[in-house]
Amino acid sequence: MRAVVCTRYGGPEVLEFREQVMPTPGPDEVLVRLRATTVTSADWRIRTLSMPRGFGAIARLVFGLHGPRQPILGSELSGDVVAVGAKVSRFKPGDAVFAFTGARLGCHVEYRCLAQDDAIALKPPGLSYEQAAALGFGGATMLDFFRRAGLKAGEKILVNGASGAVGTAAVQLAKHAGARVTGVCSRANADLVKSLGAEQVIDYTARDFTEAGATYDVIVDTAGTAPFARCAPVLAAGGRLLLVLADLPALAAAPWHSLRSGQRVIAGPAAERTDYAEQLRGLAAIGAFVPVVDRTYPFDAIRAAHAWVAQGHKRGNIAIRIEPDEGHGNEVR
Ligand SMILES: NC(=O)c1ccc[n+]([C@@H]2O[C@H](COP(=O)([O-])OP(=O)(O)OC[C@H]3O[C@@H](n4cnc5c(N)ncnc54)[C@H](OP(=O)(O)O)[C@@H]3O)[C@@H](O)[C@H]2O)c1
Structure with a gap:
């Protein structure tokens, strides 16, 4: 499977596609085939190590001295469950879901394993994959x-x-x-x-x-x-x-x-509570919270997405479509 890796700090050009071993779900895990992810202001901060005043040295210790310790950025995803471990009861193959991984990142990939009690919930039916991916941040x-x-x-x-x-x-x-x-x-x-x-x-x-x-x-x-x-x-x-x-x-x-x-x-940082996923699913289902998606980029154009986020003036969220679905006029490369 393809993943976008960031092994050193710098501009969008430091992002590279790499082939990775396909993950296999453990007994308590689900394997999600991603349909969408996002590029957030946190992805931009970590890629560039641009931190609020006073946090520079602390950030290097936390995220890595010369490049991100977790080289796969991205903290949000939506997609379809394609396999589940033996002990999984909350989800089944075919379920459309969204999730957010917070500081663990790792969502700029085609497939990702998540524990069933991570911040993961069924995709609200009225939301597109791009909107659902943007619920968490x-x-x-x-x-x-x-x-x-x-x-x-x-x-x-x-x-x-x-x-x-x-x-x-x-x-x-x-x-x-x-x-x-x-x-x-x-x-x-x-x-x-x-x-x-x-x-x-x-x-x-x-x-x-x-x-x-x-x-x-x-x-x-x-x-x-x-x-x-x-x-x-x-x-x-x-x-x-x-x-x-x-x-x-x-x-x-x-x-x-x-x-x-x-x-x-x-x-200070918001607490990363897994129950927020279910709360957000409920709020989205009644139309109380529908993420604003400014632009959607194809996976191949993730560098351009990072460049837009870096401007600091996006409207809401920037989505990345993972599944190849070329030919739509509103895509930005
Ligand atoms: N504490 C936490 O746990 C936590 C969690 C998430 C994010 N954050 C931080 O929160 C910040 C915002 O994140 P985000 O993803 O929402 O960023 P964003 O999408 O880039 O939005 C920033 C917004 O700020 C507006 N803005 C710029 N200059 C302004 C000014 N002088 N006065 C008022 N508004 C101004 C921009 O609007 P215009 O285009 O209209 O100028 C833009 O829409 C980031 O720095 C991020 O690191 C912290």
Whole structure:
């Protein structure tokens, strides 16, 4: 089977296709033939070792000194179960599924084994393979941050960076929770963010959201431009600031700000809980969370997908179609 490997840090040209031994499922595992995967902002960060301020040296220790220790990137997939181990009861061959592997990565492949109790669930019937592959990265991240923040119906929430993978998930999940959502994005993405459930949209290129005269119970920052000092004046008493993208100084200062201000700063990596897969399946099945897919690239064009993600302005998610299915006009090479 083919896999995309990344053995050194650098531009998209470091990605190479390699033939790999076909995996065989263990007793508790399923073998999935991939139909789609994604290229996420995390894949770009690991490929280039571009980390938020202060995390460079730590990242080299965690991910590998000269190149990724796990050379196969990709943390999301969808596809069809083609074989199951003897002890597998949750899935059977022929099931369409989606999964996310988090920091274990390894999804830029044609076939992948997963334990039946990993973050894997049946593909919601109304979603394409490309949409289903994109459920986990933004969806699980925001389920976790909202769980930690205790987001409640009726609260006012602002999502800074509302048009990316995490932001589009944040807007939809907050709306579903009954919150009143304001999105911050560039003008080009205003209609998209409104269509996902935002009551108001602020164009960050034209207006500073902290000067719009409103306060919020919850602020989510996926863009790294809304630190505590900037948000504190527009965060309600008892409000929560969710720093999805935080540099090391902001992460270190979060407990201190929480102690001193009566507002809470929640930062750091989202917990990787396997039950989020079932939650996301349920939310997608009722139309409460449908991942936004900006572009779909064929597997052979994964370098071009990485190059687009690196721009930092994708709308939602970038999908990779694995099964050869040439001739569709909307593919980008
Ligand atoms: N803590 C965690 O566990 C966790 C989990 C997942 C991701 N992350 C991090 O979260 C960040 C976002 O990830 P993503 O995948 O959503 O990225 P993305 O898809 O690239 O989206 C980034 C968005 O930020 C917007 N943006 C850029 N500059 C902005 C500004 N000055 N003000 C407001 N918005 C701005 C862009 O919108 P426009 O195109 O409209 O400018 C873009 O849509 C990444 O840095 C990632 O590493 C952290």
